[in-house]
Amino acid sequence: MPKQQASPPVVDLNADTPCCPPLAQRRVPAETAAALAPAFKALGDPVRLQLMSMIASAEGGEACVCDLTPAFDLTGPTISHHLKTLREAGLVDAERRGTWVYYRARPQILRQLAALLSIEPAPRA
Template sequence: MSKQAAPPALVDLSADAPCCPPLASRRVPAETAAVLAPALKALGDPVRLQLMSMIASAADGEVCVCDLTPAFDLSGPTISHHLKTLREAGLVDADRRGTWVYYRARPAVLRQLAALLTVEPATTA
């Protein structure tokens, strides 16, 4: 049995409906913050943010690790570590095909994060 408890799954990041109101409208409950924090933390690294951008903007909706690795001046194992972090945070899905792994973004999760970070423009009277 693992000593590290999984965060409470009170928020379904794969749902198409917003998980919670935007940050600017009211406080995020602690339980929701615990579920969202790993995804935001994963995107807090410059390499992972670039990888996420490359995966999310892939023309076919997915990209092979063989196309991601050459874009960085990092070793293959380092890129694999960053991709694993994105996968564990729920931001991407991966499929192994032979010796290569293909990654695709999870749009519902990205929409959830975008909704959370939405700030309504100030209205002038």
């Protein structure tokens, strides 16, 4: 099967600065939506949301798969599949060190997603 993922980086997911104004401020363009929707989709599963949190909140900023897997009533392959999904969405990075594989959150894209959802604190007016 062909590899063919490599969506063209219409929005730079690695940028340190938020790429876009809040969703409620101006209409998000189709290209931006296409670039960021996969990240939201990846977070749209309870297991992956917990995985993301466990990784992002782990001491040292990284979590071992060996610590993640037993936290769920799921098989190893399934957890591995979810981690791959998070990886392909650009939400985490993986690094093998010896026997174990460690996952680490990518704060930039999390910041971008949070910025997109941000709302004026209170519609006082």
